[in-house]
Amino acid sequence: MQELSIRLPQIPDAAPLEPYEADLLREMYRRMVLIRQFELKVNELFLQGIMPGTIHLSLGQEATVVGACLALDADDVITLTHRGHGQALAKGVSADALMAELFGKETGCCRGKGGSLHVGDMSVGALPAIAIVGASSPIAAGMAFAFKRRQTSQVALNFFGEGTANKGDWHEALNLAALWNLPVVYLCENNLYGVSTHITEAMAIDYVSERAAAYGMPGSTIYGNDPIIVYEAVKSAADRARAGDGPALIECLTYRRGGHKRDDPGTYRPQEEVEAWFKTDPIPAFRDRLLRDDRFAASAIEDLQAAVMAAIDASVDYALASEAPAITSALEHLYVD
Amino acid sequence: MLTDKPRASPSSSRELTIVQALREALREEMRRDDQVFVLGEDIRIGGSFLFTLGLLDEFGPERVLNTPISEAGFVGLAIGAAIQGLRPIIDFQYGDFIFTAFDQIMQQCAKLRYMSGGQVSIPLVFQLPTGASGRGAQHANSVETVFFGIPGLKIVTPATPFDAKGLFKSALRDNNPVLFCVHKHLYGSRGRQLAASSISRGHVPDDEYLVPLGKGDIKKRGADITLVANGLMLHRSLNVAEALEAEGLSVEVVDPRCLVPFDTELVIDSVVRTSRLVIVEEGNERGGWGSQLAAEIASQAIGYLDAPIMRVAAPNVPVPFSPVLESAVIPDERQIRSAILELMEH
Ligand SMILES: Cc1ncc(C[n+]2csc(CCOP(=O)(O)OP(=O)(O)O)c2C)c(N)n1
Numbered sequence: 001m002q003e004l005s006i007r008l009p010q011i012p013d014a015a016p017l018e019p020y021e022a023d024l025l026r027e028m029y030r031r032m033v034l035i036r037q038f039e040l041k042v043n044e045l046f047l048q049g050i051m052p053g054t055i056h057l058s059l060g061q062e063a064t065v066v067g068a069c070l071a072l073d074a075d076d077v078i079t080l081t082h083r084g085h086g087q088a089l090a091k092g093v094s095a096d097a098l099m100a101e102l103f104g105k106e107t108g109c110c111r112g113k114g115g116s117l118h119v120g121d122m123s124v125g126a127l128p129a130i131a132i133v134g135a136s137s138p139i140a141a142g143m144a145f146a147f148k149r150r151q152t153s154q155v156a157l158n159f160f161g162e163g164t165a166n167k168g169d170w171h172e173a174l175n176l177a178a179l180w181n182l183p184v185v186y187l188c189e190n191n192l193y194g195v196s197t198h199i200t201e202a203m204a205i206d207y208v209s210e211r212a213a214a215y216g217m218p219g220s221t222i223y224g225n226d227p228i229i230v231y232e233a234v235k236s237a238a239d240r241a242r243a244g245d246g247p248a249l250i251e252c253l254t255y256r257r258g259g260h261k262r263d264d265p266g267t268y269r270p271q272e273e274v275e276a277w278f279k280t281d282p283i284p285a286f287r288d289r290l291l292r293d294d295r296f297a298a299s300a301i302e303d304l305q306a307a308v309m310a311a312i313d314a315s316v317d318y319a320l321a322s323e324a325p326a327i328t329s330a331l332e333h334l335y336v337d
Numbered sequence: 338m339l340t341d342k343p344r345a346s347p348s349s350s351r352e353l354t355i356v357q358a359l360r361e362a363l364r365e366e367m368r369r370d371d372q373v374f375v376l377g378e379d380i381r382i383g384g385s386f387l388f389t390l391g392l393l394d395e396f397g398p399e400r401v402l403n404t405p406i407s408e409a410g411f412v413g414l415a416i417g418a419a420i421q422g423l424r425p426i427i428d429f430q431y432g433d434f435i436f437t438a439f440d441q442i443m444q445q446c447a448k449l450r451y452m453s454g455g456q457v458s459i460p461l462v463f464q465l466p467t468g469a470s471g472r473g474a475q476h477a478n479s480v481e482t483v484f485f486g487i488p489g490l491k492i493v494t495p496a497t498p499f500d501a502k503g504l505f506k507s508a509l510r511d512n513n514p515v516l517f518c519v520h521k522h523l524y525g526s527r528g529r530q531l532a533a534s535s536i537s538r539g540h541v542p543d544d545e546y547l548v549p550l551g552k553g554d555i556k557k558r559g560a561d562i563t564l565v566a567n568g569l570m571l572h573r574s575l576n577v578a579e580a581l582e583a584e585g586l587s588v589e590v591v592d593p594r595c596l597v598p599f600d601t602e603l604v605i606d607s608v609v610r611t612s613r614l615v616i617v618e619e620g621n622e623r624g625g626w627g628s629q630l631a632a633e634i635a636s637q638a639i640g641y642l643d644a645p646i647m648r649v650a651a652p653n654v655p656v657p658f659s660p661v662l663e664s665a666v667i668p669d670e671r672q673i674r675s676a677i678l679e680l681m682e683h
Contacts (some may be wrong), residue, residue: 141418
């Protein structure tokens with residue numbers, strides 16, 4: 001990787017798509033569009049004042065979460081962050097259950113008990129999100145520990161932001177994961193900012209991945225706005241973990257297309273940086289690549305987009321039509337009987 | 338056989354200390370269920386109270402994991418392992434070190450089930466030496482008090498070998514997180530001071546038994562006044578009660594055994610008979626479990642009381658080192674005795 005003192009995107013050459021199955025490529029694109037449109041819809045619902053709660057959108061980071069999740073098997077597990085809608089959709093949480101959760105409805109993936117900051121669905125391997133940054137890193141190691149003990153060949157993947165890599169529990173987790181050779185992939189979504197704090201104000205090294213060596217695991221920094229690059233990196237880290245060779249740290253360089261959360265205009269980001277990164281929008285870039293491939297007709301891509309839009313509208317209808325949780329459920333789900 | 342009372346016949350039992358009883362419980366449960374494993378600092382050599390002594394030889398390093406000094410890390414790891422169906426026990430050298438993992442316990446362990454709408458369960462036991470033992474302020478916390486107000490955890494504070502073994506086995510079979518807090522003076526491990534009372538060493542049946550979580554136990558019957566105490570304070574209170582018995586005052590001593598869930602019914606039943614209540618705990622008076630119990634008795638049974646509810650607890654300061662000061666702060670038999678006598682004046 002070149003010097004990134006300016007922290008502008010360095011876009012590697014796009015790999016040819018031929019080696020990849022059409023179904024995989026289509027699904028990559030579909031999930032990225034699904035996340036993008038889902039987040040835009042959520043933003044709109046917030047601005048209309050219809051949706052309760054707080055919200056951290058994952059706009060712009062679709063390639064990282066989709067590339068990573070599609071590289072995993074269905075029974076692998078991920079841990080999610082406060083910026084978790086995209087991670088959830090990428091792993092296969094249903095848009096209906098996710099939207100209903102954001103509205104705090106009984107049909108939500110956490111029965112309305114979690115909300116935007118705690119979305120997830122264990123049945124698709126998405127541990128409901130942990131919004132205290134860094135706290136999920138040892139928990140991911142622990143799930144990997146159980147997989148190793150049982151020799152299930154499953155892998156855990158821990159999503160976290162670059163700002164999280166300065167937390168003690170994150171460091172403790174990487175040490176334990178390497179020490180005990182656990183099948184876990186630490187996946188950093190490096191969008192350069194933790195709220196308003198730029199990475200250069202938070203760590204004295206250039207890359208989060210440099211820290212991997214200190215714990216005795218491989219670390220790499222990759223371009224995170226190309227889902228194929230992320231897919232390949234996660235696939236090989238997961239294969240390696242399954243083979244018993246332990247954890248890896250992958251840092252994906254990407255960018256938020258918006259503020260940290262809904263009420264943040266993000267004005268602390270220099271204009272030059274914003275413009276350069278906005279040009280790297282992963283979705284049109286990937287669509288252009290698909291259209292250059294004979295296997296994808298423009299009309300098929302349009303149909304796919306239309307189907308996604310319809311699914312999102314349906315998810316809003318579903319959520320709005322769903323019942324609120326029974327008041328008595330506030331006292332449920334605390335202890336196992 | 339499942340029973341929650343010590344067997345009458347000592348012929349089918351042995352006399353053990355708490356740490357021996359706990360180790361026996363752990364060994365039995367590890368043999369019974371291969372999902373159970375234990376982790377902690379220096380547990381290879383038995384940990385700080387010899388709880389895990391000899392377990393490495395029997396179960397091997399896969400199930401007896403010596404950890405780095407990394408409390409937040411290995412608590413989080415145990416939570417993840419429990420979510421995926423293993424049954425970890427974390428042996429803390431001292432419960433005092435749990436605070437470096439506070440977020441993992443209060444925000445993750447206690448809440449993940451709730452906020453996921455019941456999608457996960459976390460069968461995880463924390464073995465926590467608690468209380469003051471001559472080591473100064475940072476090794477003297479009444480850990481149970483700090484966690485008492487946090488929904489989603491269960492808290493056990495056994496005081497006898499019989500209870501410790503039966504409760505520990507129940508904790509290991511429970512599908513919720515359980516903080517198992519044993520006073521540092523009660524383990525009775527080699528080289529450690531053992532609190533003296535007639536039940537600090539005790540008969541533990543040879544046959545298997547469980548003591549259910551959430552059921553208190555009347556440790557001494559009495560008619561004139563109800564005293565509720567746990568842990569080390571139970572032993573001090575029993576000594577006082579026995580001395581007062583000889584002087585003609587009949588004190589009923591109730592051991593809640595568990596703070597969460599708390600057997601309030603048992604205390605109400607006792608208070609209905611005695612009309613007087615004193616609550617003794619080692620932790621700081623402000624926000625202690627005794628304040629919750631006092632409030633519950635005041636709201637549910639005040640009509641039965643002939644006197645105000647009296648509390649004996651540490652004043653609201655950290656525990657000082659000087660032996661003179663430590664024993665001034667931690668409730669002792671003299672303070673317990675004068676509280677009882679003062680209450681009897683009403
Ligand atoms: C322990 C902790 N401290 C502070 C916060 C508040 N907070 C929420 S998100 C965030 C920034 C996290 O930055 P990063 O890890 O880079 O993730 P990003 O938001 O960029 O996705 C902060 C400080 C928190 N949730 N947890």
